[in-house]
Amino acid sequence: MGILWDSLLLLLVVVIVLFLVRVLLFKTGLIYMVKKWRRTIFDCFHVYQFYKVPEFNENVQENQLYRKVYTYLNSLSSIENSDFTNLFTGKKTNEIVLRLDRNQVVGDEFLGARVCWINEEDEEDGSKNFVLKIRKADKRRILSSYLQHIHTVSDELEQRNTELKLFINIGIGDDDSRKKKKGRWRSISFNHPCTFENIAMETDLKNKVKSDLESFLKGKQYYNRLGRVWKRSYLLYGPSGTGKSSFVAAMANFLDYDVYDIDLSKVEDDSDLKMLLLQTRSKSVIVIEDLDRFLSTKSSTVTTSGILNFTDSILSSCAADERIMVFTMTGKEQIDPAILRPGRVDVHIHFPLCDxxxxxxxxxxxxxxxxxxxxxxxxxxxxxxxxxxxxxxxxxxxxxxxxxxxxxxxxxxxxxxxxxxxxxxxxxxxxxxxxxxxxxxxxxxxxxxxxxxxxxxxxxxxxxxxxxxxxxxxxxxxxxxxxxxx
Ligand SMILES: Nc1ncnc2c1ncn2[C@@H]1O[C@H](COP(=O)(O)OP(=O)(O)OP(=O)(O)O)[C@@H](O)[C@H]1O
Ligand SMILES: [Mg+2]
Known part of the structure; x- marks a missing residue:
């Protein structure tokens, strides 16, 4: 009888102690520390493999996979559990979006396997990478289907996100641009409200441009068959304030393309211009504004031949295709005809003063x-x-x-x-x-x-x-x- 009482008493004490430990762990947050230790101990019994996804390749061209991983990871709910997360306002009112901070870890699960992603950023040269940490035992089983899963999810998310971007090039000497590994383009949301409907222009002309752009959009196979790069170039010329820049915005909105606005004064030389072209994405409108004014400046470092190479050299076939190039200028009389020859500039559109x-x-x-x-x-x-x-x-x-x-x-x-x-x-x-x-x-x-x-x-x-x-x-x-x- 005495033994039974002793056992019951002991059990009661154990239950109370366990309860108090649980309260202590959860109330103080010690539980997270315990979980961390447990993971570290488990890690000792596993061999891991690491995969790095750099933001740019060795030619500072964007790595598409990096963008997909970025989109995918930021959509995970587990991002909340990362030690450090950035909060931004979203597009809708009161919407808050989470973004992984640099050098933070986010966990994910796929087909019963646990993987980790580390958002690495080098403080020295500013280069960014995502590092995937996966158990060797799981690698063979899940890796390729996991990467495929990331592709599918990010494609879906990107399709839903219709936000366009405006890219501007920064100069070599600007703030952190010496950290070349960060690339030379910086982007912001492109929300220009201008559409073809807002532009005062001959209806006939407007319709011609629209159908030209539409047939460009559908023309992938046609361009391939001709052995031509899938791109089209426009020259918009006319006096100041006649709607050239607004027209570029209307084109981008019509095509759903991002805009790359090249500031030639920030371009070092012809080869720098080439590098900028190589770093652009497909489905984009690449704009060079006021080309005539720039070329007439004797001190300009970019030459006519640099512009020629930029528009149609072999190099342009190495850059992303499905591109529209637009040059704007007040008048084309002063421009070297070689720049404007057919093939380099496919369509010339005059913007007159108001009638x-x-x-x-x-x-x-x-x-x-x-x-x-x-x-x-x-x-x-x-x-x-x-x-x-x-x-x-x-x-x-x-x-x-x-x-x-x-x-x-x-x-x-x-x-x-x-x-x-x-x-x-x-x-x-x-x-x-x-x-x-x-x-x-x-x-x-x-x-x-x-x-x-x-x-x-x-x-x-x-x-x-x-x-x-x-x-x-x-x-x-x-x-x-x-x-x-x-
Ligand atoms: N054809 C037009 N139809 C409607 N609005 C116009 C038109 N042209 C100009 N505007 C209005 O005038 C303003 C300036 O136009 P925009 O900047 O596009 O002219 P621009 O030709 O690019 O001038 P610049 O050569 O000085 O850069 C815009 O706010 C635009 O709304
Ligand atoms: Mg303009």
Missing amino acids: FTAFKTLANNYLGVKEHKLFPQVEVIFQNGASLSPAEIGELMIANRNSPTRALKYVINALQTDGDRRGTGRRLLLENGSRRSISEEVAGDMSGPLCGGGGSSPAVKEIRKLYGLLRIKSSRKSESYDVARD
């Missing part, structure tokens, strides 16, 4: 006005040869959007005082070397929201800042669309 049709599109888009009693007057002014850029007209309309009549009066005034590019007005302006900008003129003459302090409103300043005082005369009669060759 009456474009003006009506702008009035509809900006003011919601399809017809107005002032339209005939505006039409006559355009017929007499006056014109402004869509940007200038658009700014006046935005600033007066609450009153279409006032907006149209401003536009009429601006066209009359400043729009005659062929008249004496322009010559005088050039001779004097200075003048009041259109908006200042308008503000001085008319009442309205723009009038505060003789044209010092933000809209006026903006126009002046953006488009300068002297603009280049454009030939409005030129053929707008010219498919150079395909």
Whole structure:
């Protein structure tokens, strides 16, 4: 009897002690330490194999697998259990996304096997790798199907994530760029709202460009059969403020392509330009803005032949395909014809100053006005040869959007005082070397929201800042669309 009581008492004591230990472990967080020790002890009885997935290959070209692993790991719920995780706001309101921090470990399970990923980042040269740690005993059984699984999941996630990216190149001398292993492109989300519908442009021309882009998208086999790289190049030329950059954004949105905006002033030399091209991804629009201005600068380090090689040398066949290249410039007269020859630049699109049709599109888009009693007057002014850029007209309309009549009066005034590019007005302006900008003129003459302090409103300043005082005369009669060759 006494032994029975003793045993029961002992059992009770053991249960109480176990309960207290459990409370202690869970309340204090000691449990995590215990788990860690247990894992370390188990690790001693296993042989592991490591696989490294570097961000770039030896030519600093992006490793596609790295991007897939990145997408996959950041979708795992176990990322929460990593010791250090970054929190970012997501695309939706109140959404928070988790991102693995550098040199952190995240665990995963596949077909009953446990694997680990380490997000390695070298502090010295900035190179990044994912390292997969897998038991040798499991390797043969799961490795290839696990990698396949990562491919499938990340492809699905990427398809769901329709966010486009804008890449900009940084200079060799910029902050951490000496750490060459990080590559030269930096990206941000590309949220430009411009679509072809927003652009005031001949409908016919717009449709031609759209169908050209559509047939490009479907043309993989066709290009392959011809033995040509699957890419297409466009030249957008015309005066400032006529919508060239907006058109590039509309193209990217139409195609669902990322945009690579090459800042030539940050390019060291021709071979640097080649490296930048090699580091671009497929399904992208590669833009070089204001090419004419850059090539006319004597001090530029990138040469015409560098641009030629960039557009169609053997090198371009080594870079990712399914690319659109776009060059913008004010006029193509000064450009070496070799750069613009068919094959290098397939389509030339002229962006003229506003005509009456474009003006009506702008009035509809900006003011919601399809017809107005002032339209005939505006039409006559355009017929007499006056014109402004869509940007200038658009700014006046935005600033007066609450009153279409006032907006149209401003536009009429601006066209009359400043729009005659062929008249004496322009010559005088050039001779004097200075003048009041259109908006200042308008503000001085008319009442309205723009009038505060003789044209010092933000809209006026903006126009002046953006488009300068002297603009280049454009030939409005030129053929707008010219498919150079395909
Ligand atoms: N054809 C157009 N249709 C609608 N909006 C336009 C058009 N052209 C210009 N705009 C408006 O004017 C502004 C400036 O246009 P954008 O920057 O595209 O001109 P740009 O031709 O690239 O000028 P620049 O040669 O100075 O770079 C944009 O906000 C755009 O909305
Ligand atoms: Mg532009």
